[in-house]
Amino acid sequence: xxxxxxxxxxxxxxxxxxxxxxxxxxxxxxxxxxxxxxxxxxxxxxxxxxxxxxxxxxxxxxxxxxxxxxxxxxxxxxxxxxxxxxxxxxxxxxxxxxxxxxxxxxxxxxxxxxxxxxxxxxxxxxxxxxxxxxxxxxxxxxxxxxxxxxxxxxxxxxxxxxxxxxxxxxxxxxxxxxxxxxxxxxxxxxxxxxxxxxxxxxx
Amino acid sequence: xxxxxxxxxxxxxxxxxxxxxxxxxxxxxxxxxxxxxxxxxxxxxxxxxxxxxxxxxxxxxxxxxxxxxxxxxxxxxxxxxxxxxxxxxxxxxxxxxxxxxxxxxxxxxxxxxxxxxxxxxxxxxxxxxxxxxxxxxxxxxxxxxxxxxxxxxxxxxxxxxxxxxxxxxxxxxxxxxxxxxxxxxxxxxxxxxxxxxxxxxxxxxxxxxxxxxxxxxxxxxxxxxxxxxxxxxxxxxxxxxxxxxxxxxxxxxxxxxxxxxxxxxxxxxxxxxxxxxxxxxxxxxxxxxxxxxxxxxxxxxxxxxxxxxxxxxxxxxxxxxxxxxxxxxxxxxxxxxxxxxxxxxxxxxxxxxxxxxxxx
Numbered sequence: 001x002x003x004x005x006x007x008x009x010x011x012x013x014x015x016x017x018x019x020x021x022x023x024x025x026x027x028x029x030x031x032x033x034x035x036x037x038x039x040x041x042x043x044x045x046x047x048x049x050x051x052x053x054x055x056x057x058x059x060x061x062x063x064x065x066x067x068x069x070x071x072x073x074x075x076x077x078x079x080x081x082x083x084x085x086x087x088x089x090x091x092x093x094x095x096x097x098x099x100x101x102x103x104x105x106x107x108x109x110x111x112x113x114x115x116x117x118x119x120x121x122x123x124x125x126x127x128x129x130x131x132x133x134x135x136x137x138x139x140x141x142x143x144x145x146x147x148x149x150x151x152x153x154x155x156x157x158x159x160x161x162x163x164x165x166x167x168x169x170x171x172x173x174x175x176x177x178x179x180x181x182x183x184x185x186x187x188x189x190x191x192x193x194x195x196x197x198x199x200x201x202x203x
Numbered sequence: 204x205x206x207x208x209x210x211x212x213x214x215x216x217x218x219x220x221x222x223x224x225x226x227x228x229x230x231x232x233x234x235x236x237x238x239x240x241x242x243x244x245x246x247x248x249x250x251x252x253x254x255x256x257x258x259x260x261x262x263x264x265x266x267x268x269x270x271x272x273x274x275x276x277x278x279x280x281x282x283x284x285x286x287x288x289x290x291x292x293x294x295x296x297x298x299x300x301x302x303x304x305x306x307x308x309x310x311x312x313x314x315x316x317x318x319x320x321x322x323x324x325x326x327x328x329x330x331x332x333x334x335x336x337x338x339x340x341x342x343x344x345x346x347x348x349x350x351x352x353x354x355x356x357x358x359x360x361x362x363x364x365x366x367x368x369x370x371x372x373x374x375x376x377x378x379x380x381x382x383x384x385x386x387x388x389x390x391x392x393x394x395x396x397x398x399x400x401x402x403x404x405x406x407x408x409x410x411x412x413x414x415x416x417x418x419x420x421x422x423x424x425x426x427x428x429x430x431x432x433x434x435x436x437x438x439x440x441x442x443x444x445x446x447x448x449x450x451x452x453x454x455x456x457x458x459x460x461x462x463x464x465x466x467x468x469x470x471x472x473x474x475x476x477x478x479x480x481x482x483x484x485x486x487x488x489x490x491x492x493x494x495x496x497x498x499x500x501x502x503x504x505x506x507x508x509x510x511x512x513x514x515x516x517x518x519x520x521x522x523x524x525x526x527x528x529x530x531x532x533x534x535x536x537x538x539x540x541x542x543x544x545x546x547x548x549x550x551x552x553x554x555x556x557x558x559x560x561x562x563x
Contacts, residue, residue, distance in 0.1 A: 079419065079437060090295070090326055092302045095362070099301060102365045108242060113366035114426040114551065117293055119327040123552030126420035132437055134418050135554050136334060139295075139305050139324040147323070154341040158417070158445075171302065 002156060003189035006068040007180035007200050008061045010037070012173070017064050033175070034060060041067070050111070051124060052094040054170045058085065058121035059128065061166055061179030066129075069181060072162065073129065082134040082160035083122045084151055089171045090139050091118045096172070121168065133160060143167050143178075145197045152182050152192070167201070176203070205343045206400045207336070207560055208410030209275035210504035213268050214393030214491055215250050224508040227490050228536065230517050234377040234389045234492050241373075242365045248377050250391030250492030251359055260358040261296035262308035264394035266315050268354055272396045273316075276350075277405045281316055285349035287342060288312070288322040290356065291335035292496035295324070298360050320348075325496075329459065329550030330418060331355065332395075332499020333558055337416035339399035340558075344415070349401050355500025356394035363495070364390055370426070372463055378493070379520035380460035380486035381467045381532050388461050391492025395500040397507070409563065411507055414448075416558030417441040426551050428465050432473025434555035435547060439477055442545075442557045450479050453559075454539070455515060457506040457546045460486020461493055462520070466549065471526030485533045489519030499548045503558070510541045510562060 009016040015023040015037055023040055025033045034056040038048050041063050048059060066072050072081070094115045101109035114120065119137035126135070134155055140147060152163045162183045169176030178201050182192050190196045211219065215233030216226035226233070233250035240247040255263065269288075273281050280286050295304035305324050312322065325335040332355040339351035357363075367373050367388060374387035403410050419441065421434035429435075443450060456479065458470055467486075474480050487502045494501055509516055515537045522534075542562045549555045 078422075079441075083420075088306075089302060090304055092304065095297065095301050095304075098366065099362060102242065102361070108365040108369035110366075110369040113369055116362075116366065117326070117328045117551055119550075119552040119554060120425050121552075122327075123420060123425045123554065126422040126553060127424070130422045132419050132422050132434060135327065135420050135552070136325065136338070136418070137327050139326050141306055141309075141321060150342070150345070150347055151338070154338075154345050157345070158341070158415070159441075 002182050002184050002192040003186040004192055004196060004200055005181050005183045005186050005189035006065045008064045009202065010057065010175055010177040012175045017068055052115035054091055054093060054118065054168055055115065055121040055124045057168050057170055057177045058166060059124055061177055062125045062164060065164065065179060065181050076161050078130055079132045080161040081131050082155040082163040083125060084136050084148065084155060084163050085122060085166045085168060086138040086140050086147060087168045088140060088142060091116050093170045093172060143201060143203060145194050148197060149194060156184055204412045204414055205340050206403045206410040207397055207413040208406040208408060209272050209398040210507045211268055211271045212393060212395040212501055212504050213264055215252050216490060219271060220504060220508065224505060227505055227516055230519055232377060232490050232519055233391065240364065242368050247364065247373065248389045249359055250389060252392055259296065259299055261356060262311050264356050265308060265312050265354055268394040268396050269316060272352060272398060275407050276398055280350050280405050282319055284319040287320050287348045287351045288318055289325055289335045289339055289351055289353045290322050291325045291331035291353065291500060292356050293326060293328060293331060294357060294363060297362055327554055328552050329495055329498060330548040330554045330556040331496035333546060333548040333556040334418055336397060336503060337556060337558055340413050340415060343399060343401050350405060351399045352396060353500055354394065354396050355497035357495040357497045358392045359390050374462060377520060378462035378488050380462040380488050380518060381525055381530065382521045383523040383525035385462040385464065385467060385525055387463055389492040391494040393491060393494050393497050393501055395497055395504045397500060397504060411510060412561045412563050414446045414559040416556060417445060418554060418556040421553035423553055425553060428469035428549060432469045432476060434553060435470060435473035435549055436476050438555045438557045439547060442559055446559060448559065450477055452543050453479065453482050453545045454541045455544050456482050456484040457502050457544060458484050458486050459548045460488055462488055468526050471528040471530050474530060475528035480528060481531050483515055483533050484530050485516060485518035503546050506544050506546055510544055513538060513540055515539045
């Protein structure tokens with residue numbers, strides 16, 4: 001049996017960890033909203049600044065989940081944590097910026113191009129944590145609980161002990177981020193089923 | 204084990220699996236010099252489908268390929284509630300709608316065939332195709348579907364070509380995987396399909412056996428392969444362990460072999476670490492170019508044909524060892540009993556995947 005043991009939501013204004021609002025966007029700050037959240041984490045990880053918004057979203061979500069569940073970094077072998085992420089727009093937010101670099105600025109930007117694949121965020125999370133497990137990024141017409149239930153279960157049967165899952169809706173200022181951790185045989189958390197997942201997702 | 208068959212390919216090398224395999228057997232390449240294709244209007248070597256109208260290429264290829272698949276299985280299965288279509292692609296129909304690259308084409312696909320289930324898009328860089336076939340096997344083993352049709356498709360666009368040019372990753376000559384003088388990729392486009400099923404009866408031709416595959420991340424770099432081949436090493440090792448197979452049972456490896464200096468070196472290191480350096484291996488990129496999200500499906504489909512014909516196919520473009528660990532690269536077509544084949548893929552984001560299939 002699997003359990004949702006932590007979840008994190010980020011929208012345009014607020015960041016919520018396990019149901020508690022932990023940060024609200026300071027509209028007067030010169031920092032972007034994700035940079036504000038990064039600073040709140042008090043990490044030393046300069047690579048964050050090179051990431052596009054999709055990767056920043058997944059990075060912050062995964063760091064907050066770790067903050068809520070510190071044992072995540074120690075409880076499992078380095079290939080026992082799967083990554084299962086999805087969204088509707090793929091990497092469109094950065095795709096638009098890369099297209100601008102060659103259409104408007106007449107200079108295709110390699111640093112943008114490397115982020116024009118949605119699974120790059122999985123690589124960023126894997127690099128950050130030295131996780132060598134299974135990865136999958138899917139593009140779905142909308143948030144589909146069945147996809148996470150079914151494929152999460154498949155990853156667990158194949159040997160993952162935990163799966164970090166997420167819906168990363170990032171496009172032209174829209175932010176709809178839901179990152180959650182599913183673990184097997186946990187003493188805490190909500191049982192992973194359709195109803196609980198929908199409640200937890202909130203959309 | 205599940206059953207895999209009904210492989211089809213639409214590419215510059217042909218409109219069917221038969222034509223594509225024939226071209227490959229004749230060691231013909233789909234890569235040619237396309238004038239004014241590059242960012243500075245320079246000519247670029249591409250494997251481009253010339254008779255494909257430029258609007259909605261992605262959708263046209265998906266529909267065309269699935270129509271061909273429908274002739275190779277019991278056609279009633281296409282619309283069954285127990286059938287899922289998985290599309291593997293990196294950029295989909297980006298040229299049509301950059302903000303929503305998949306939904307418009309998939310909506311047309313569903314409507315055209317009357318598919319019962321919403322297709323699933325796997326977009327995991329260059330391992331998308333292998334990952335999608337592994338996902339198909341997993342969905343069936345879990346009892347969620349009886350049949351899964353995997354469609355791998357990517358088309359050449361300014362977006363992708365200019366991007367690879369900006370990384371200095373495009374070869375000035377047709378790509379030469381694993382060769383000493385390799386200098387980058389040649390982009391390609393195409394669409395391929397395989398059908399994975401829990402029953403052999405739906406196939407008009409005898410299927411092959413598909414075994415569980417795995418993926419692993421390098422956890423090293425988002426756009427550079429691991430220097431130790433860690434993710435590929437781990438993925439192949441886990442795939443073999445999962446199926447209780449030893450490396451000695453693999454008769455042939457269909458490698459990723461993009462022809463970039465670092466990718467091919469990484470693969471050579473990984474296969475050497477796996478004690479698989481002596482197993483016959485090729486890269487099909489010299490025929491089809493790098494078709495990104497379609498590559499894993501195209502190359503699996505050709506490898507299935509190699510198995511059916513017991514024929515090793517020359518690794519086009521290779522002439523001299525160009526990696527620090529030497530591999531047993533296939534330098535000419537050769538008859539060979541092929542019972543078990545390993546297919547691998549690696550991609551940006553540090554991802555790697557592998558799958559195994561066998562003659563029944």
